[in-house]
Amino acid sequence: MAATSLVLDGSTGAPLQEQLAEALRAAILAERLAPGTRLLSTRALSEQLDVSRNTVLNAYSRLLSEGYLVGQTGSGTYVARELPERLLSVRRATARVPERRVDAPALSKRGAAVASMPPLENPAAGMAPGHMAFRMGLPSLDGFPSELWGRLLHTRWQRSWRDLMSHVPAAGHPPLRRAVADYLATARGVRCVPEQVLIVNGTQQALSLAAQVLLDPGDAVWVEDPGYVPAHGALTAAGATRIPVPVDAEGLDVEAGRRLRPDARLAVVTPAHQFPLGVVMSERRRKALLDWAARSDAWVLEDDYDSEFRYEGRPLPALQGLAPDARVLYTGTFSKVLSPALRLGYLVVPEALVDAFCAARRYIDRHSPILDQAVLADFITQGHFSRHVRRMRVLYAARQQVLVEAARRELRGLLDVEPLHTGMHLVGWLPEGRDDREASERAAKAGLVANPLSAFRLHGQGRGALLLGYACVPEKELVEGVSRLARALR
Incomplete structure (x- = not known):
C-alpha cells in the first residue's frame, strides 16, 4: 500500500485519525487493498504520512473494532478476508420460487373478530x-415544557446512563412507581402502595393486561354506551362479550347493566369524566357499581384518563379509594397531561393480583422504556408535574x-x-x-x-x-x- 494513495487534509477541521480511517475503509471496499493484505506498521505509516503515531494507532483501532482489519500477534495488521458488509447483508436468492396466491389469511376466531372491528373514525x-x-x-403542544424536559433528560443520562442500559422490573422503574403512588394518594384519593403500581405503555395496554388476566373467552363485560371505542379492541382480542350499558346524566346506568347481564365479570367505566359525554358519575351510582362488583365477584376497571383538568370545585375521589376492599383496578395516563408520544401510564391493581399482572406484562414487552420512566420520575418528584x-x-x-x-x-x-x-x-x-x-x-x-x-x-x-x-x-x-x-x- 502506497502512502501517496491516502490523502489527508489538515485544513478541513476533520480529525486526521477519522480521515485516515475513512481513507483506509474506502481503499478496502474498492479492493485497492485486497483481502489478506498486510498493512504497514503504525510507525512506518506515520512517518510516510507525516502524522503522529497515535493518529495511525487510533485509525487502525477503529477499523479493527469494526471488522475491516484483523491483527495477528507478532505478525502485523491485515485486511479482513470477510468484510462486515458481507456478514451483515443477506445473499439474494437465485432460485426462482413458484408464486402461490394466498386467498385469505388464516386468522384465529379472535383475530378475525379484531380485524373486522370498524376503526375509530379519524x-x-x-x-x-x-x-x-x-x-x-x-394536550397543548405549545404548553409542553420542552426545555425543562431536555435538561432533565440530559442530567439523568449523565448521572446514571449505565443503570439505564439494563432491564428494570416488569412493574416499572421503582422511583416512578413511588412518585405515582404518592401523587395518586394526594390528588385522587387512591389507596395504594408503590408495589401495587404498574407502569404501562398507556391506558390501552392497561386494558389489554386486565382483559388477559381477568377474562376468559365468552365472559361478559359492561362497557359504556356511548363510550371509549378503542377499549373494545382489547376486550374483543380476549374473546370477551361486550355488553353496551346506557349512560345518562348520572353516568353508567348500573341497574340497566344488572338487567342486561348481572353475571358480567368486568365493567369498564370513566366515572370522573365520562367519555365522550363528559358527565360525572353520581355518588349513588358509584356505590351501586361497587356493590354489584362485590356481590358478583366481578371487577371494575376505572379509567381516569383526564381527571387532572377540573375547573370548578373539588373532584370526587376515585372509585378505587372509596372502600379498602373495593374490587377496582385504577388506570391513568400521562398522554393527556404531557404528550401522547410519551406512551406512559399506570395501572393500580389489588395486592393479590400484582404477581399475575407482572407475569403477564413480562411476556408482552417486558417493561416500558426506562429512560423515559426515569426522567418522568424526576419531573414528578421535583415538583414540575404539579x-x-x-x-x-x-x-x-x-x-x-x-x-x-x-x-x-x-x-x-x-x-x-x-x-x-x-x-x-x-x-x-x-x-x-x-x-x-x-x-x-x-x-x-x-x-x-x-x-x-x-x-x-x-x-x-x-x-x-x-x-x-x-x-x-x-x-x-x-x-x-x-x-x-x-x-x-x-
Whole structure:
C-alpha cells in the first residue's frame, strides 16, 4: 500500500485519525487493498504520512473494532478476508420460487373478530399538522415544557446512563412507581402502595393486561354506551362479550347493566369524566357499581384518563379509594397531561393480583422504556408535574370559555355547545334529526376535526352531536374554527 494513495487534509477541521480511517475503509471496499493484505506498521505509516503515531494507532483501532482489519500477534495488521458488509447483508436468492396466491389469511376466531372491528373514525387523517381545531385527546403542544424536559433528560443520562442500559422490573422503574403512588394518594384519593403500581405503555395496554388476566373467552363485560371505542379492541382480542350499558346524566346506568347481564365479570367505566359525554358519575351510582362488583365477584376497571383538568370545585375521589376492599383496578395516563408520544401510564391493581399482572406484562414487552420512566420520575418528584398541571388547568379553562363564547355567537341554531367543569373537549348537540356523520364530513372538508358522537355508540339511536376538542387549540384558531364550522354546517 502506497502512502501517496491516502490523502489527508489538515485544513478541513476533520480529525486526521477519522480521515485516515475513512481513507483506509474506502481503499478496502474498492479492493485497492485486497483481502489478506498486510498493512504497514503504525510507525512506518506515520512517518510516510507525516502524522503522529497515535493518529495511525487510533485509525487502525477503529477499523479493527469494526471488522475491516484483523491483527495477528507478532505478525502485523491485515485486511479482513470477510468484510462486515458481507456478514451483515443477506445473499439474494437465485432460485426462482413458484408464486402461490394466498386467498385469505388464516386468522384465529379472535383475530378475525379484531380485524373486522370498524376503526375509530379519524377525520384528522391526512390533514396538515397545522389544522388543530377541534382535535380531541391532545394536550397543548405549545404548553409542553420542552426545555425543562431536555435538561432533565440530559442530567439523568449523565448521572446514571449505565443503570439505564439494563432491564428494570416488569412493574416499572421503582422511583416512578413511588412518585405515582404518592401523587395518586394526594390528588385522587387512591389507596395504594408503590408495589401495587404498574407502569404501562398507556391506558390501552392497561386494558389489554386486565382483559388477559381477568377474562376468559365468552365472559361478559359492561362497557359504556356511548363510550371509549378503542377499549373494545382489547376486550374483543380476549374473546370477551361486550355488553353496551346506557349512560345518562348520572353516568353508567348500573341497574340497566344488572338487567342486561348481572353475571358480567368486568365493567369498564370513566366515572370522573365520562367519555365522550363528559358527565360525572353520581355518588349513588358509584356505590351501586361497587356493590354489584362485590356481590358478583366481578371487577371494575376505572379509567381516569383526564381527571387532572377540573375547573370548578373539588373532584370526587376515585372509585378505587372509596372502600379498602373495593374490587377496582385504577388506570391513568400521562398522554393527556404531557404528550401522547410519551406512551406512559399506570395501572393500580389489588395486592393479590400484582404477581399475575407482572407475569403477564413480562411476556408482552417486558417493561416500558426506562429512560423515559426515569426522567418522568424526576419531573414528578421535583415538583414540575404539579406546576405543569396547574398551568394547563388555567390554560384549558380559558380555551374552553373562548370556545363556548364563540359558539354562542356563531353557532346558534346549528350546534348547542354548553360548558363543562371538567375535561379537554365539549359536546356540540345538533338539531334533532340532523346526521352527525354528515356534519362531521362537512367539517372535515372545511379543514376541521369534529368527531361524530354516533361513532362512539354501539346500540340505539340518539341525538346527533359533534365532539369539539379545545386543549391543543390556540384561542385565535378556536375562534376561526368556529367560524369555519358555522359556514360548513349551514
